[in-house]
Amino acid sequence: MTSTPPLVPLALLLLGLLDATFSGFRAYAGRDARIRKHRATARAALRGLALGAVLLLAPALTAAGLLLTASDRSRTYHTLTSGGLGYLLPLTAYATAVLLSLAAYFLLPFRASTLAMVIGLGPLTLLRPLAVAVACLGAFLGGGWPALLVGAIAGAAVLGVEPAVHRRWYRHVL
Template structure:
């Protein structure tokens, strides 16, 4: 179960992060009052960029598994590193998800307070949490290939938002 759950959870968190990265990259770049379509397109772009990063990481991990003398041991090491990453990112992702759901279902005032007290500060610490998760995963890795995959995963997740911003929104500010 853990062999499948850890990669699935990490991929899900990275996909949602890509979606939100697209939203963050587009925020404040459009003066129209009705921006729903604009933000939906931005989130699609972020999700697509995040999926491209996930695909590249899957290819790299697949190559690392294929080249390993003992693929089962390498996969176990990758899963162990992913579990370490989840211990750091999991609580952050849970609070972010709860804040997002609260924003969607609560009336305007409580939702605004939730954004100011929850998602705002979480957005600021997100890069630090991501780096800490990558370092925690690299620290628990038993070989350099797994440690490199962990660092590359954290770097890839952090690269999505700046890339989406530069690709579609840099000239709009």
């Protein structure tokens, strides 16, 4: 194995957990007409985080399985790390755009923040699957088939959080 700290896997985990938290929030958003719903939105975000943490075990276990069964673990670790970096770069660009839109939403006056929501967060939410697909391509280009396998499982995990939270807790109108 290598002695370098696992910065790429840690960054991917943190990004995945952040995405899962937002997915939990999105699963709940628009379901409740109350004005004061801070507890409910926090609960929805925590549900997304918890489910995301469980679902993200799948790519972690896949990567561990690939490492444990590899004849050259150091080479496999390097391959997975390179693929992880290729996966991380497009997602970092996407996350930066989302965070800039969120900052605009929270910091600008009402009309400008509404515009930030409509032209920023709305389309970016719809582009999430495309961002994951580009990340999978980056994983493949960076690390080949093993990295693509782990990346595709991770992509399915993060894209599965919102529908799973919605189905489990918010299917019925409140």
